[in-house]
Amino acid sequence: MMFHRIGVILCGFFGFLVVSCGRSPEIYQTAKPLMGTVVSMAVVSQDAHQAYEALEAAFEEMARLEAMMSVFREDSELSRVNREASRHPVTVSPELYRVIELSLHISQITQGAFDITVGPLMNLWPFDKNEKKLPSSQAIQEALSRVGYHHVVLSSKDRSVFFSVPGMVLDLGGIAKGFAIDQAVNVLKGRGIAAALVNAGGDILAYGTKPDGQPWRVGLQHPRNSQDLLTVLTMSDQAMVTSGDYERYFLVDGKRYSHIVDPRSGFTARATASVTVMADSAAFADGLATGILVLGPEDGMAVVESLPGVHALIMTEGSDKALVLHVSEGFSLPLDEASLAVRGVQIKAWKR
Incomplete structure (x- = not known):
C-alpha cells in the first residue's frame, strides 16, 4: 500500500508571544479498492508512524466488514x-x-x-x-x-x-458501505487521529478540520455528467452519502433501469436521478438515501424534514430530460439559480 503525504504548515500564537510549532500536523492519505469501489482516506497527524498505522487499521476493518456482509461471498x-x-x-x-x-x-x-x-x-x-x-x-x-x-x-x-417467510435473502448493499465508513472512523479515532476524511466512492464521513483549521472540501457530482461537479461543499463532523441511478444501470429500448429496486413494487426506481443525504452517521445516511430515492422528492423530502439534523438534496429528471433540484431546509448549497442553470439544472424548492 502506498501512502502519500501532503505538508501543511500550522503555527499558533498567544498574545504577542509566538509559540514554536514543533512538528506541524500534516495530511497523510492513501486509497485502496474495497467494497466494489475505491476507498480513500486522509488523516491529520503530527506523527507519520501513527498516521500509517491508523490508516492500515482502518482499511483492515473495512475489509473485515466487507467479508462479513457481502452477499456475493458464500463464506460470508x-x-x-x-x-x-x-x-x-x-x-x-x-x-x-x-x-x-x-x-x-x-x-x-x-x-x-x-x-x-x-x-x-x-x-x-x-x-x-x-x-x-x-x-x-x-x-x-x-x-x-x-x-x-x-x-x-x-x-x-x-x-x-x-x-418468518422461507426463501428470504438479505442484501446489505444499500447500507454496508456506510456502516463500514462509520467503523473505519471509529478505528481512526481510537488510534488518536483527531481529524480525517473517509471517502468510499462518494460516500463520505469527515470529522475535525484540516491543519489550517479549514473544513474538508468535497465535490458533488453531476448525475448526468461524470466529468462535471455541481458544486463543492465544506464538511466537518458529518457524513454525506449520495445514491443515484447513474451508479449502476442498464438501458432497454432507450429506458434507463437503475440498480435500485423498489421493494414494494418490485420494479426499479424511476425519475429520481440522485439523492444526497447529510447526517451524523454514514450508515444512516446510506440507507436513508436509498429509501428517499425510491420514495421520490415529495414523500422523501417529508421524511427528511421530520428527522432532526438530517438534510437532503434530491435531483429528479422530467420527461424532457431536464434536471430539477429539490433542497431541504438546512442544506447549505453554495450555488445560485444562474450557476445551476448553466449546468442544466432548475431549482424546484429553495429554502433558506
Missing part, C-alpha cells in the same frame, strides 16, 4: 444467515446485528422504501448479467412474496436473526 456471515435463518434463529456477530437492526429502523422511517430483504428482487433483475432481459410480472410477484422487512425477527437476548 451474511450468506450463512441467508441460508439458515428460514429454518432456525441464527446467532450473529454484534456488527451484523447492529446493521440489520438499523436497517429495519430505516425501513420503518421510509415506509418500506428501503428494505434489506430486497434480495430476491435483486437476483431477478439482470444488473450483472450479459443479457438484459426484463423480468416478467409473474416472476416479480413471486419474488415479492419473499420480500418484507417485517418478516425479519430479531432477538436482542441471544443476538439472533430469523426469517
